[in-house]
Amino acid sequence: MSRFVARGIDFGTVRTEFHLPDGYPPAAVAQARTASDRFASGRQDRTDLAFVTIDPPDSMDLDQALHLERTADGFVLHYAIADVGAVVEPGGVLDVETRKRGQTFYLPDGKVPLHPQELSEGSASLLPGEDRPAVVWRIELDESAEPLSCTVSRATVRSVARLEYSGVQADAEAGRLHPSIASLPEFGRLRTAAAVARGAIELRLPEQEVVPDGDSWRVDLAPRTEADDWNAEVSLLTGMCAAAMMLDAKIGLLRTLPPAGPDAVGALRRTAAALGVDWPESVGVGELLARLDPNSASTLVLMTEAPSLLRGADYAAFDGTLPELTAHAAIGAPYAHVTAPLRRLSDRYSTEVCLAVSAGTPVPSWARDALGSMPEIMGGSDSLASKIDRACIDLTEATVLADRVGETFDATVLRSRNGKRTADVFVPSVSVMAKCVGDPAEGEQVKIRLVSADVAKRTVEFGYPA
Template sequence: MASLVIRTGRADLSFDGIRTEFDLPSSFPSVVLAEAETAVSRPVGDRPDLTSIPLVTIDPPGAKDLDQALCLERTASGFVVHYAIADLGLFVTPDEALDAEVRQRGQTIYLPDGNVPLHPTVLSEGAASLLPGVTRPAVLWTFTCSADGVPTDVEVRRALVRSRAQFDYASVQESFDRGDPHPSVAALAEFGPLRRELARERGAIELQLPEQEVESGGEGWKLVTRPRAQVDAWNAEISLMTGMAAASIMLEAEVGILRTLPDPDAEAVKALRKSAAALRVPWPADVSPGAFLAGLDASQPEALALFTDATRLLRGAGYSAFNGEAPEVVTHAGVAAPYTHVTAPLRRLVDRFATEVCLAVTAGEELPSWLAEALPQLPSLMGASDSLASKVERASLDQVEAWVLAGRVGQEFDAVVLRAGDQEAEVFVSDPPVLAKCEGRRLPEGERIRVRLVDADPAERRVRFDRA
């Protein structure tokens, strides 16, 4: 892990400028807060008590908005996976003030010094969150799977659940490394790799680019990159399996909302093959782009360049709502299957509506009018919030990169060329972990070079290098 801490004091390291620039709300209207407080004491209704299932959560350290809890069981014939999802449908009344507010927000926006939550924290970090040791209303998905990890039966229903413990990815990974994982997740070490192999067989495309994170560090902020833990990847497969099951339910019923991504454009695949050839990375003609990328060693500079080039394969993501005939595109190229969002309703608007569709369909009920009327509105609402979240994240990273490098103009750094253009390239500097532009004509993609910092402007959130 690479990191650098800036020590210029916290007073001048505020992200308030980004909040102002993107007009992020600082609070909820009083009527929304009052409605959320009332919703906390709302009766849960007649639902089965399944608190005997030993669920646990795995989230980033310190998280309080806990959307998912899981429990895996190894059986004689395969696996049983219990996956509990926070039930926001209990707390949000359609077409009232809270519903209108969360539709406007779309999703939780994360900044290094605090988030802008989708729901009031009395719900997202309290009554609706699957916190350990307390009984919570949830939507419980139960998968009966074969020995090779394929679901043979799926059940979704409202229930009462209780999480036994709250873990983070690092501690769970350490428990597997020691050989003593919690019994509720022990089967994840077998089930997760099975699901990842199925994804490779489908042709799923996964880009293992370094992820920059901002952390508080003493009197300032620090940039870090972390390798993705195996547990993180295994856990993600549970969420993906649930989203694929939900999409299948919707397609069979001919109603719902899908997260879609068109298949890669032929020209984009051709360009990626050209890049692989230029970097002398073998790519057999009968191997799919997903399988090729999955076989790369993410620690190698050639792989980083190819992962960056492969972002061109994953363009055109969106949401498709339908009630009757299915949309023209029903699959997500990254998943290589039909897929929808249902596993993060505390943090993402669309998940609540998609979950309500699945509950109604599997119960053999007609969609309530409020739900049918809301579906066509969701693609534009989610598209706008996705765009905003992406811009805020990039602006926050740009700001910290400029803070980290301010005062170091003229210094040289090791870098990898990720993507080259006619006049400049995109480079990744490993220490501190920075993605930035580098001046220079046709720099060699996938190669390690020395770069010189020529500009680091915190006011403009700008960092630029040239080749040393």
């Protein structure tokens, strides 16, 4: 945990800079308040399944609830997703406003939601003890947790418990997991092993986040438990099943990523060699990264370099003709977003495609007609979300360090920019990643001096040697 905090940070400047909306249009809010289930009459009743949700402590926009059963020869997963397509009228003012936003944007002092709170944290959220319209994925898996069959349909569900990642982790370690997820650790570990086998690339970088500290703010590294990874595997599996459905039907929306080029892989191999990391030719990138000691400085360096392998992420909409690229290289398979419709626009439309394919019915025209616009909308909102996140972290870093110019800090050198006499460094005492002027060697533990911290420009710069 960072021991440095800063008061009086105004994240409103970030909202203004990126033209984020302040509130929701009254007509859209009114539509959210009066939203009703357009498919109520045709729903299955699955309130017999004891679904549970797993989310961060403060989340109220609960998209997903799961029920995982261990059988004699495998697993049966039921994954309930908030049925946003049932409560947002196509072409209505609420629908139009969500298309302007694309997704929920998160800032330290609050979020700019995709949907009004009345819907996203109220009538559509899978809150415990409430009957809710949902889209339920049923996936049968074998002993290795590989999918055998998959269907998806509309149903009414009721969550029985709202769980948090840290609590699930503690319960797993104590052997007292909720019965609905008692087999989640086994499932998660099998799916993680399968990901490595298919060449998936999992980056385990220290992820920065801005968190409150009383009436102040600090930068910390986001905690991540095995429970986070197990839960992520449920969502990844569902997205892979959705992509397979869409490809079979030749209509849908995929999340794509081209494979890393030989130059990027070669550069990573040279970095590994320079750090003394053994990397046999027969071992792929994903397998190497999964093997690394998480507490080693060389691991931090390689994880920082590895994103260069994952460039070119995009969305591919198709109807009748498959796109040239269908796979997501980091996942090692075709993949589609379908599990977060309260927070991400595209999931609503992808889900409708899968519902139709599973039922053997035509894709609704309102969803089919929207597919072609999704790559541009989602690509733009993803880029904006990344810029907002980075701006908030940069602002906090600069504010926290503004009165410490001239002080010396311990740091790990993440990347040396050969020929430019600069490097990227990680300073654990303040959880800061920043530029350092000088020429320290990658992977080295060094002492550096804070040269500048400009709050207005949101920049921090260190110097080496100290």
